[in-house]
Amino acid sequence: xxxxxxxxxxxxxxxxxxxxxxxxxxxxxxxxxxxxxxxxxxxxxxxxxxxxxxxxxxxxxxx
Amino acid sequence: xxxxxxxxxxxxxxxxxxxxxxxxxxxxxxxxxxxxxxxxxxxxxxxxxxxxxxxxxxxxxxxxxxxxxxxxxxxxxxxxxxxxxxxxxxxxxxxxxxxxxxxxxxxxxxxxxxxxxxxxxxxxxxxxxxxxxxxxxxxxxxxxxxxxxxxxxxxxxxxxxxxxxxxxxxxxxxxxxxxxxxxxxxxxxxxxxxxxxxxxxxxxxxxxxxxxxxxxxxxxxxxxxxxxxxxxxxxxxxxxxxxxxxxxxxxxxxxxxxxxxxxxxxxxxxxxxxxxxxxxxxxxxxxxxxxxxxxxxxxxxxxxxxxxxxxxxxxxxxxxxxxxxxxxxxxxxxxxxxxxxxxxxxxxxxxxxxxxxxxxxxxxxxxxxxxxxxxxxxxxxxxxxxxxxxxxxxxxxxxxxxxxxxxxxxxxxxxxxxxxxxxxxxxxxxxxxxxxxxxxxx
Numbered sequence: 001x002x003x004x005x006x007x008x009x010x011x012x013x014x015x016x017x018x019x020x021x022x023x024x025x026x027x028x029x030x031x032x033x034x035x036x037x038x039x040x041x042x043x044x045x046x047x048x049x050x051x052x053x054x055x056x057x058x059x060x061x062x063x
Numbered sequence: 064x065x066x067x068x069x070x071x072x073x074x075x076x077x078x079x080x081x082x083x084x085x086x087x088x089x090x091x092x093x094x095x096x097x098x099x100x101x102x103x104x105x106x107x108x109x110x111x112x113x114x115x116x117x118x119x120x121x122x123x124x125x126x127x128x129x130x131x132x133x134x135x136x137x138x139x140x141x142x143x144x145x146x147x148x149x150x151x152x153x154x155x156x157x158x159x160x161x162x163x164x165x166x167x168x169x170x171x172x173x174x175x176x177x178x179x180x181x182x183x184x185x186x187x188x189x190x191x192x193x194x195x196x197x198x199x200x201x202x203x204x205x206x207x208x209x210x211x212x213x214x215x216x217x218x219x220x221x222x223x224x225x226x227x228x229x230x231x232x233x234x235x236x237x238x239x240x241x242x243x244x245x246x247x248x249x250x251x252x253x254x255x256x257x258x259x260x261x262x263x264x265x266x267x268x269x270x271x272x273x274x275x276x277x278x279x280x281x282x283x284x285x286x287x288x289x290x291x292x293x294x295x296x297x298x299x300x301x302x303x304x305x306x307x308x309x310x311x312x313x314x315x316x317x318x319x320x321x322x323x324x325x326x327x328x329x330x331x332x333x334x335x336x337x338x339x340x341x342x343x344x345x346x347x348x349x350x351x352x353x354x355x356x357x358x359x360x361x362x363x364x365x366x367x368x369x370x371x372x373x374x375x376x377x378x379x380x381x382x383x384x385x386x387x388x389x390x391x392x393x394x395x396x397x398x399x400x401x402x403x404x405x406x407x408x409x410x411x412x413x414x415x416x417x418x419x420x421x422x423x424x425x426x427x428x429x430x431x432x433x434x435x436x437x438x439x440x441x442x443x444x445x446x447x448x449x450x451x452x453x454x455x456x457x458x459x460x461x462x463x464x465x466x467x468x469x470x471x472x473x474x475x476x477x478x479x480x481x482x483x484x485x486x487x488x489x490x491x492x493x494x495x496x497x498x499x500x501x502x503x504x505x
Contacts, residue, residue, distance in 0.1 A: 016168035025163050029139070036135055043128075043205040044466065050481035051470040059476050 084310035085174045091308050092178040098300025099185035101293050103130055106192035109290030110199055113281035113349075113402050117477025118200045119487040125204050129191045129211040137184045138162055141216035142176075145183060148224040149231045182304040186223070186248060187215035189301065193252035194454075196402035198259060200279075201266050201474050204482055206466040210457060214255050218453050222247035225449075226442055229318050233445060235431040237438030240423065242315045243305055243363025245415035246442060251450035253409020257398070258454030262462045265399030267474050276393060279401070284349060291352035295334060298359050302326055302366065318429045321367040329374040333362030336375040340382020353407050354382040360411035364419035364439070368426055377418045381411055409450070416443040 005020035006012045018024040107126045114122040139162055146157035159166040159176070166176040191211035198207060226233035227247045233239040241247070268277055281287060306321060307314040315321045337358020342351045361381030362374040369377070389406035392398040398405065420439030427433050461467040473481040 013172045014165035014168060014170040016170070019165060019168065022163065029162055032135055033139060036132060040132075040205060040208055043208065044203075047203055047205055047469070047481060051473055054470070054472050054476060054481055059480055 084308075088308045088310070089174050089178050092182050092304065095300040095304040096178075096181045096185050099182070099189065099297050099304065100300075102185070102189050102297030102301060103192060105290045105293030105295075105297055106195060107290065108293065109287045110196040110402065112283040112285070112287030112290060113196060114199050115279070115477070116282040116488060116491070117479055119282060119479065120485065121204065121478035121482040122199045124483055125199070125202070125207050126192065126195055128204065128208055129195060129215075130188050132208050132212055133188050133191055133215040134184055136212045136216040137187045137220075138167070138180070139216070141187055141220045142167075142180050142183065144217060145220045145224045145228065148221055149228045151225070151232055183220070183223075186244070186301070186304070187219060190219040190248055190252040190255075191215040193249065193404050193408045194256040194259065197256045197400045197404040198263055199401045200478065201468055202263060203466055203469050206458075206461045206468070209461065209466070210255075210259060210454070213453065213457055214252060218255060218449065219247055219251045222251045222446055222449050226446065227316055229316065230430060233442045234317055234428060237441045238428050238432035238434050239438055239442040240317065240419055240426065240428065240434045241364040241416060241442070242317070242321070243302055243359070243366045243415075245360050245363035245412040246446040248412075249360045249363070249408040250412030250416070250443070250446040253405050253407070253412060254447050254450030255454030256400070257405045257409060258451045258456070259458040260398050260400055260405065261455060262458040263467055265397060266401070267471060269399045270397055274397070288348055288352055291349075291355065295352075295355050295359070298330070298356075302330055302359075302363075305366075315367055319367070319427075325367045328371040329362050329366045329369045330359060332371040332375040333358040333366075333378040336378030337361060337382040340379040340384075341386055342382075344383055345386050350386050350403075353403055354385075356407050357381045357385045357411045360408060361415045361418060363412075364415045365423040368423050373422060377415075377422065380418075381414050384414070385411055412446070413443055416440075416446075 003017040004015075005018065006015050009015075018028070103126070107123055110126060111119045111123045143157055143160040143162070146160040147154040149155065158164060161167070166173045167180075168177075170176070191214055194210065194214060195207070223231075223244070225231045225247075226239050226241055227244055228234075231239070239246070266279060269279060270276060303323075303326075305316060306323065306326065307316065307318075313321050313323060334355045335358065337354040337356070338351050339354070341347075341354025341357060345351070358378035358381065361378040362369060365374070365377075385406045386403070388410050389400065389403040392400060392405060400406070416439045417436070419434065420436030424435050425433055432438065458467055469478060469481065479487060
């Protein structure tokens with residue numbers, strides 16, 4: 001995959017990967033945002049399940 | 064030497080000087096950012112120590128995960144807000160700060176954006192950490208992360224755009240002077256936290272039915288003290304980041320000239336004034352070290368202009384009063400602020416801003432009127448409202464949808480049981496998990 005926006009360092013400015021491909025930048029940005037939102041949703045789910053388990057099974061004996 | 068050769072050498076020298084300025088600036092903020100990470104490490108230790116053993120890791124996870132979420136969200140929106148909103152709620156042109164801009168990534172023509180973004184991101188992490196300690200032992204980590212994201216990547220940075228920016232409207236209208244960010248960082252975070260605490264409520268067992276207060280002691284005071292000292296160390300990065308390197312001179316965020324010497328004098332004198340003040344009224348090492356923070360915050364707005372013994376006295380006064388305000392919040396208003404952040408940062412920030420109005424009036428600003436008590440007072444009110452209202456409203460919404468507070472069973476058992484799959488002290492028996500011999504507050 002050729003991600004380089006430059007072919008020479010002479011006169012290069014913004015040289016980060018896909019700097020010349022707005023569509024790919026948007027995908028990366030939205031992907032990052034989606035990961036964060038998914039992680040928060042996962043955190044909520046984990047907590048809800050833990051609370052339910054604690055109610056049903058009590059504190060684990062090893063603790 | 065021929066004229067052409069001389070000209071060529073002068074041009075080479077100028078290019079070299081320009082590069083040295085750029086490199087110095089980058090290196091300076093790079094290390095300020097690194098030092099500021101020790102603030103986060105300090106809050107981590109301080110809050111884990113202030114938690115009971117059954118909550119130690121859940122408290123730590125809360126700090127760590129807030130750090131992890133704040134950085135991408137500050138990239139997504141925070142830097143844009145700072146650059147776009149100095150005039151109020153109407154955005155100005157800040158296309159270079161949008162996350163898809165050519166400036167928001169490796170760019171050979173822009174040595175500044177990334178390094179300033181990093182420093183501001185760590186300021187954002189500090190604001191979230193300020194809230195973090197107050198809400199320990201009963202907040203859901205998920206709810207906290209949502210609050211931390213909004214506080215760190217939206218609310219405080221909007222306040223910074225208004226009052227900690229060369230063109231911020233609070234400075235251009237009221238002549239606000241707050242060089243060490245007592246308002247936009249400490250006050251905003253402190254009053255946001257107060258709004259959250261009102262909806263969150265106290266820990267189980269904190270208050271008796273007759274209104275009297277039960278002590279809830281953290282499990283590791285020495286860890287808390289070391290954490291607080293780490294925060295003090297990190298403040299040197301934080302305050303260094305408040306100074307703009309221009310190559311030839313140092314400038315404040317308001318473009319007024321300043322020196323590192325000014326900051327060195329007054330930061331250290333402020334730290335010690337606050338420590339001694341808190342020590343005198345509490346004799347408590349936890350409050351003595353919190354007093355160091357009170358001291359920095361009390362003197363922060365005028366670090367560039369105070370006579371050092373005056374900074375000491377201003378911070379000393381803050382140190383005398385802040386623990387009492389914490390007790391009033393606890394006993395009269397039944398606000399269970401586990402580490403006193405509302406008082407230390409919120410009221411400490413109020414005092415700092417007003418003190419600059421009292422003792423630094425008349426100093427000229429580049430933009431807007433000179434420093435005045437009225438201007439500092441008006442700006443203080445703006446920061447108070449800007450911090451409290453979003454904290455209260457957002458935490459109320461989270462409460463309504465069941466995302467603010469953990470289940471009471473989980474709170475009694477300890478949040479480590481429900482939040483983390485590992486144990487803080489696997490070879491020790493945690494008393495709270497025993498046969499119910501302890502009171503809920505323990």
